[in-house]
Amino acid sequence: MTARPGWSLSRPARAWLWQIVAVAGLAALVLWLGHNARVNMAQRNITFGFDFLLHPAGFDIPFHLLSWQLTDTYGRALLVCSLNTVLCASMSIVLASALGLLIALMRLSGNPLAAGTARAVMEVVRNTPQLMQIFFIYVAVLQSLPPPRQSIVFGWGFFLNVRGLLIPSPDIDLRMLLLGCVVLGLAIAGWIARPPGSIVGVIVGPLLLLAWAVAAAFSATWDLPAMHGFNFTGGLRIPPELLALWLGISIYTSAFISEIIRAAILGISYGQTEASLSLGLSRGLTMYLVILPQALRTLIPPLTSQYLNIIKSTTLGAAIAYPEILQIFGRTVLNQSGRAVEVMTLLIAVFLTVNLLVSAAMNRWNRRLMAQGR
């Protein structure tokens, strides 16, 4: 290879040069923006610092997993509402995956009724705005439920009304919880160590967990919801905001996930299905043992970006009063403390952390599947 005139650098060296230029440019831009912000803030006598996180918040957070009092700090508010975001995101990831798989399998089933229904659902969901769907579920479906005093009674302490879904909450004692941890560990170990293709290995873990759940349910003392004053007290209350956001995000994303799954399955040549059927495997086993394991490899990268989308979509909850991180921290805390730059920096940091963690976990899973090779 002859050296080109004017370009005495080798190819890798040039690649390095461009990378360095790009990184330097980016660093300069960030520095310039930071400098700009600092000068402007200094002009307006605004100080920068995170000490405000220790100040008392003084407002109410209507739904919280951790305990929350009016006198708690802004820092705890960040923790409480981040957890609300993570809760809704993880619930949505589970439901969206399950619904997506269901719709994909319905479309591939060959049954015209199932395939047609799945296709219609997918097209309607995929082609209307997500926020509109969430509003529809919240306003048209959940707000037309009866008031607390005329709740729909399901029995066994289950109530549904416009204030949410009330369920009995179990009070499980410590020994039972410890046993649960052991069972969960066994189930995970069994899953990892199961021989390839073994159905028994797949079923044993969930069976163990189910057995524990039944035992725990009988040993626990149950706190039943009951009408008291304005509202129900006791039990667990799932607010309609969480339900609407959960269903809205899950249904919307499941349409995209179903297409990803369908594409991955159709990407496996039909010869494999025929070969498997001719070996005497049933259609279900063919899907489970032959097609899905191969489809997973092409499935994971696009699935990862859908999961990241779900996490980011939880911020739509701010529109329907779900106390997630954008509403509580990005609005109320920002409005009360006036610390716009700090609040936004923390918001970005929380989302980056959560999304990078999920991304890393998915990539690890992807690499493991790749390593098994063909």
Added chain:
Amino acid sequence: MKPIWICLTLAVALLLPELPGRAQGLNFPGPTVENIKKRGMLVCGVDTGVPGFATQDNAGKWKGLDISYCRAIAAALNTDPDKIRYVPTTAAARFTILQSGEIDVLIRDSTLTFTRNNQLGLEEIAVNFYAGEGFLVNKKLGVSKITELNGATICVITGATLELNIADFARSNGTKIGTLLFDKPEEAVQAMEAGRCDGYTDDTGSLAGMRSTLKNPDEWIVLEGVISKEPMGLHARAGDPAWNRILFWIHNALLTAEEFGVTKANADQLKASSNDPFVRRLLGTEGGFGKLLGLDDEWALRAIKVSGNYGEIYDEYWGPKGLNLPRGLNSLWTKGGLQYSLPFR
């Protein structure tokens, strides 16, 4: 040219800077008014839509107490009150829009507070509506006082200090009031009507307005009492004292007009016939008060003829024929209220 003419010209040239405005060290009528005159119209920042303060009717015409103030200001400046450009502003963006110079004055049921004056650097001109944070609840709850709201959930809009007021009240009274935060008043009220929460909170003026838009207004009541002070009024940018004085005195002119019985209908007649020195100064029959503001002498007369006096404006939107909110603190000082004009002398 004869020497006498040269002397006279010199004398006039020397006297010119001694005209009233310059004499007080002020550049009348100030850059804001000059801009308005050049543009030919007032640009008024108002609410996006709260009955009583600022709403648009079917024909797109703006109405309300704040709108009447915009019209009075436009008339006082001798610009066309029907040609005002109204800029609807949200709770979150209102002060930024004012600071950026997009509007001349902000009249948007906004509370005058210490931080808005000193942290945001805005001029707080006058209070045109005294209110407090109150509660709108369903009659079926059987609640008559705010302290009985223990355990209730209230729909609130974010971007103001409403939730903090509630939390402060709950803490100091040992009650527990839950809040549910919404972006826009319509969504919050919709959730309340569906029964998702027990009530809605805002300043008492907006509550009366909101109540009128509900499906069955008779099922809802505004609870007696308030949990905070919300003096709402006119905000202007800092840096143009002449403009601030004009706004301040237009507000005082509307109050004085009510105090001395000057109305939309009788203003012209009183200008010619009244013997009361305050009325004569207000309407420009004597005293030359308009020139001291950098305006002409009929500034207040035009404002009153376009919008009516403060009482007329209040009655039009908040009186028995309007939203039916008792005047309370917004009565004149002579009737036990807080609306008090500085004297015209």
